[in-house]
Amino acid sequence: MAEHTTILKRVTGSISQRPVLAGTEKKRPWAAYENLILHVHPRKVPLEALRFTRTWGLGGMCVVLFLLLAMSGMLLLFVYEPFPEKAYRSVMTIQNQVMFGQLVRNIHYWSANFLIVIAFLHLLRVYFTGAFHAVRQFNWVIGIILFTGILFSNFTGYLLPWDQLAYWAVTISTGMAEYIPLAGSSIQAMLQGGDETGSATLLMFFTLHATVLPASLLLLMFYHFWRVRKAGGVAIPTASEAGELEKPPMAATLPNLVLREGVVALILIAVIMTVSVIFDAPLGEMANPGLSPNPAKAPWYFMGIQELLLHFHPVFAVFLIPITFFLLVIMVPYLRYDVARSGTWFFSKAGKKAGIAATITAVILVPSAIILNEVIIDFPGWFPTLPPVISDGLFPTGLMVCAIVTFCWVIKKRTASVNNETAQALFTLILVSFVLLTITGVWFRGEGMGLAWPFGH
Ligand code: HEM
Incomplete structure (x- = not known):
């Protein structure tokens, strides 16, 4: 009983003892419901x-x-x-x-x-x-x-x-x-x-x-x-795993x-x-x-996709990239993991570190890529003879995939001992990138969808 009370206090702090004790016949004001x-x-x-x-x-x-x-x-x-x-x-x-x-x-x-x-x-x-x-x-x-x-x-x-x-x-x-x-x-x-x-x-x-x-x-x-x-x-x-009693x-x-x-x-x-x-x-x-x-914008939750349209050929921006991302997210539980452990935040310390690394990478890479694409990168101009779906679609997508694969490789090498952490880092990278694209579209796009400071003129 003493052990039970200690765990009880440690976990919840404020739980009243009376109602916790199953079978105690006290007055219950909620009985009707x-x-x-x-x-x-x-x-x-x-x-x-x-x-x-x-x-x-x-x-x-x-x-x-x-x-x-x-x-x-x-x-x-x-x-x-x-x-x-x-x-x-x-x-x-x-x-x-x-x-x-x-x-x-x-x-x-x-x-x-x-x-x-x-x-x-x-x-x-x-x-x-x-x-x-x-x-x-x-x-x-x-x-x-x-x-x-x-x-x-x-x-x-x-x-x-x-x-x-x-x-x-x-x-x-x-x-x-x-x-x-x-x-x-x-x-x-x-x-x-x-x-x-x-x-x-x-x-x-x-x-x-x-x-x-x-x-x-x-x-x-x-x-x-x-x-x-x-x-x-x-x-x-x-x-x-928690090193506690067999029955919680x-x-x-x-x-x-x-x-x-x-x-x-x-x-x-x-x-x-x-x-x-x-x-x-x-x-x-x-x-x-x-x-x-002007600008004509989609609802805020679709702005990530509208932002993609500014950087990729439409077939990639509104179809291939979102569909791949959506299918990956749906398949999350069915991917192969080394360990199937539920209930622990960020899986492990290494998992938490990998997640933070993914967030920092996305925060640096996504805005840099947006600005570079705005002022320097011009695949259709550099390869005018190629169809846009290749110069404006396949090329930037290829670059993005290379960046993702390199990231996963570095994470796997530096922090992860099991693939759960790498998968979690990849998920974090993609999600944070999508959130950043949405933020850019909502707040940093002005007239003609050009880059602009929020609320500025
Ligand atoms: C209308 C939207 C939703 C409602 C009302 C809802 C409601 C809930 C509630 C009440 C729980 C149990 C307690 C809790 O976690 O707070 C729960 C658990 C869960 N939800 Fe949702 N949910 C919604 C959307 C989602 C979404 C978008 C996902 C993710 C894909 C999701 C996946 C799950 C899973 C897997 C559990 C079990 C988690 C566990 O056992 O720890 N739900 N949901």
């Missing part, structure tokens, strides 16, 4: 799983944001009209004539953007704790589908206000699909529901955004949770886990409310298909 809650959670969870830094509450935050989106979205539906001549005016009505309309729109907007960021952080947490190894492999794939669904939900919602920002961001993004080899034009037409961004696009995006996507996300989320539960909860280091000490879910989830949810809701009160969701002039803004 116990049945409901225990449909989602098991009766007891390992103490180690309660430690905040194990999950940072990120999966739970995604749930809260999804609920906020569903509730605020339902309210917006009462006034919004999905037709080009009415959509913009209906959003103006929401903002100016409906009581708390602006606030509801802001909550919807900020929850949607936070959801992308938080789901991405959740993905990072799962990856860097190795929580994608057996028995959780397929849940990683479900997670990636969820993340894609979140991006698509955000994208379809982006068009709905029908202002200049929305119209041109969607036109730019669907335009990128045209470069996909062979099926490009058909995919673009399918995404737009016709030859151009128009009433059919708006109605289709609205239907996807308000019915198909949320319903699919909800179903997938339940499946995701069910698989977490089937896997025995979140990944924790196994007893032998457990804590009652109620109130320990549920209380912690409640606190995280309340703090998150407070943050979203505060941001929504201070910052209004953007709304530009009404869409004008004849007047494109």
